[in-house]
Amino acid sequence: MTAPPRLSWRDVRDRIHDQILTGQYGPGDRLPRDADIAEDLNCARSTVQRAMQDLSDSGLVERRRKGGTRVRPDPVTRATLDIPITRREVEQRGGRYGYHLIRRSEANAPRAVLSAFELDTPRPMVRVEALHLSDSRPYILEDRWICPRTSPEIRDLDFTEQSANEWLVHNKPYTRLDLRFYAISAGEEIAGLLETPVGAALMVIERTTWIDGAPITTVKAITRPGYQIQTGS
Template identity: 50%
Template sequence: MTSDQKHSWSDIRELIHSRILDATYRPGDKLPRDEDLALELGCARTTVHRAMRSLAESGIVERRRKGGTIVCTDPVTRTRLDIPVTRLEVEMSGAVYAYHMVDCRHLLAPGSVTAVMGLVEREVMLNIKALHLSDGKPFIYEDRWISLETVPEILKVDLKRQNANEWLVRNRPYNRCSVQLYAEAALGEIAEQMLVAPGSALLHIERTTWLNDAPITHVRATTAPGYRLSTTS
């Protein structure tokens, strides 16, 4: 490899991964420094860094601060988690779907959203709060941030009639996704929108998508009691 223009970070990722699979790098081995791999492969250090980050996110290697990159001895089994279209989730259950946009405005993204999207500086994004209903009852309440740098065309969408979840799934492909699932007490606006008693434990799904390194959206979806999520591996 001699040109960073001809070989993307995904090419570098697959090359390093192939060395792990053929035992060139064995479990527990410390990999060469990013700078050394970049020199060997004829690419930028940032390209190797991006490839290593992807391998770490897949549970293949471990990035240790000041300790280099180690091949995992016990690789994590990854589960496939598709991004569903909420309307179809409801309709496939035999219920009637409805959607209500609670709020939509341009806001400076908070530090927590900026960090999880991998941005260095805070940006003005489109913040959408919306309620998805199943047979007239709250199903999912979402608090979504959309990057206007990556998805400027979202401003042309009538989000009172078409929900952002469905539009993004159909119109904005992604190649990287981060998901967090956790139970947390519903308070304030969330409890009010979900029609539950304050303090009720509900499942929250936080999801962030990117196209390469460009963030697309970050959403925190609060689900109704009894919500079920299916995965495949």
């Protein structure tokens, strides 16, 4: 007898989606563990994880480290964005790309970085601060922390030529992405680097990625005044 084909992640996603829409799992309900769902549906745990990530990206569920997966109390629709390569972004807009490494260092991650990664204990990480340029003018100031446990190659890279942004996009796929947008007022150091007046309103794009629950990188990309995000579908 031929064994039935294993479910794809889309099949698993659709089943759980239907269970939420029909009320089997209501707002705030905790879903079974990924391993239990995989056993029940006779599929790989990675298949369930991929399905759950898609449901999380669509705003139906929320996943927390050590907290499991719950149906969101107020489901929302979220836009899904690919992480852009800044060099390509500048070139697609007709600019001449430039790059300047400000500094590269290694230290225990500060509390704000641990919080972004949802970690409880300090650990050494690589910090890369760099300036992306368009037509020789500041474009994006990048302050990035990278976890060597998930990216051990990072200790052998100096990022004087290629940006950490481009290397990570090409080499470190992720299973989870958190994205935030907010505004700050430019202090003296940032204003000097971006060649903008002190106190100018600047948009910050903060991204954090994980692979199967383990942190990869978190970055604050501080954009020049007038920066615009372009998306398409």
